[in-house]
Amino acid sequence: MNAEHNVVALERATVTCPDCRLRDLCIPRGLPAAEVGEFASMVRHGRLMPRGHYLYRQGDPLSSVFLIKTGSVKSYFAAEDGAEQIVGFHLAGDLIGLDAVERGVHGCSIVTLEHTSVCELPYPRMEQLCQRVPDLLHEILLKVGTEMSRGHQLRLLISQRGAEERLAIFLLDLSARLGERGYSPTDLMLPMSRYDIANYLGVAAETVSRTFTRFEQQGLLAVDRRQVRIRDAAGLRTLTAHPQAAMARSGTR
Amino acid sequence: MNAEHNVVALERATVTCPDCRLRDLCIPRGLPAAEVGEFASMVRHGRLMPRGHYLYRQGDPLSSVFLIKTGSVKSYFAAEDGAEQIVGFHLAGDLIGLDAVERGVHGCSIVTLEHTSVCELPYPRMEQLCQRVPDLLHEILLKVGTEMSRGHQLRLLISQRGAEERLAIFLLDLSARLGERGYSPTDLMLPMSRYDIANYLGVAAETVSRTFTRFEQQGLLAVDRRQVRIRDAAGLRTLTAHPQAAMARSGTR
DNA sequence: CGTAGTTTTGAACTACTTCAAGGCGCGTGG
DNA sequence: CCACGCGCCTTGAAGTAGTTCAAAACTACG
Secondary structure: OHHHHHHHHHHHOOOOHHHOOOOOOOHHHHOOHHHHHHHHHOOEEEEEEOOOOEEEOOOOEOOEEEEEEEOEEEEEEEOOOOOEEEEEEEEOOOEEOHHHOOOOEOOOEEEEOOOEEEEEEEHHHHHHHHHHOHHHHHHHHHHHHHHHHHHHHHHHHHHHOOHHHHHHHHHHHHHHHHHHOOOOOOEEEOOOOHHHHHHHHOOOHHHHHHHHHHHHHOOOEEEEOOEEEEOOHHHHHHHOOOOOOOOOOOOOO | OHHHHHHHHHHHOOOOHHHOOOOOOOHHHHOOHHHHHHHHHHOEEEEEEOOOOEEEOOOOEOOEEEEEEEOEEEEEEEOOOOOEEEEEEEEOOOEEOHHHOOOOEOOOEEEEOOOEEEEEEEHHHHHHHHHHOHHHHHHHHHHHHHHHHHHHHHHHHHHHOOHHHHHHHHHHHHHHHHHHOOOOOOEEEOOOOHHHHHHHHOOOHHHHHHHHHHHHHOOOEEEEOOEEEEOOHHHHHHHOOOOOOOOOOOOOO
């Protein structure tokens, strides 16, 4: 009963932007103080959803963009023949949904990987606000640009790096992002399955598994199911410096 | 002398947006007629550049965005260790430079692959105009979004498809894009080297070469150096339907 | 006509995939 | 509270697509 009472209390306690713990990671960080209130008033705060819940699906019309408050999601899209590609994993503070600006229709699906709470911002309002508040537009373009360059680096990773290097980079990147969000950068609780990691990194799930065990044998990691402790970050970073495939020639000369 | 005279004449003949042959592919297509003139006045039209010229380099501050009028370019970025990844090939009508919105600094370099003419639009002016003309913002987000989803598909292509399928898709895509621009969709003059194609598709250059010859032996293509004729588009499309690697499991269930 | 860059071809090698099977952990229902 | 069953994960062994190395053929261009 006490527990139930707490849940209700939590849901009622709509923390708005000025008070939010993620203030410094989220969109409002770029806004002048005066505008934050207006921004906050457009947002539906802290919607809770269980694991496996879809924020939206590929093909849905764009209605809102979302901000992850706690938890994590994966985004993926499917080709006509059913092949799926995980586009990315998103953590607290990430902005989601802008993939749909293309045609007003979402290009990929978003599923929660664990209990997750999100803030929801109706898209039309966001677009209006953009025109009044130049900084907001800038902030959003920044998010989009970051995602794009992330995608490019991932392509390089996948097409020019071996499996060990891919996983090392994946773990270091995740570690850094969790660190930015106030979690431990050495003790990671992976929210995604090996299959997800494999798909994301462009290798077979078995290869991911084997690589994990090899890392453990080398003393780089302590792995217990999805609980991963980074024992030797420097060692992981070393793997990172070994290009294994030929590099691009500049061509055109 | 006659020739020299013509060159001068060409450079003087600054065709502006309302008269441009690419009107329907370029940004102004989304603008109300009244705004096109204002847009056009901000643009430096039809700058000519030889093959191998850089529009900008990775790390350069963002000063302008560019629109390709004729010719083609490739964009690539380099990791710290020197590995390079070709991000994309751009043809007439493509908008270039928005990769820099992230931090005001370009995330990749752009080189011309042949004689190319571009229109240049100073970025600050573009941003100002965005706030007055909502449609322009929309048009730009659309471009960015398209590029993003193109990147995602490419990741799927690279991590889940075999070399033959990658090349087939590459050729069909190029064919379609050239077709949209009024060129022949069956007789392609590839502006990029085999190394470029290889890097873009995430395989070795030798593999690209071998795949080309196999396609020719199968009667799918007629290949003469960079001149490629598509003899059997349907056949190429068939290759496209053969996923060769395991597909993503949905995980999370 | 020679040089440099690009492309093709050949042959050996290997990192990763695929197939197959066993183990482990967790939630469910008895 | 324990046993059952289903996913998830790991491990092994065999196969292969693609890489790497090496060198020759071709093209363009001065």
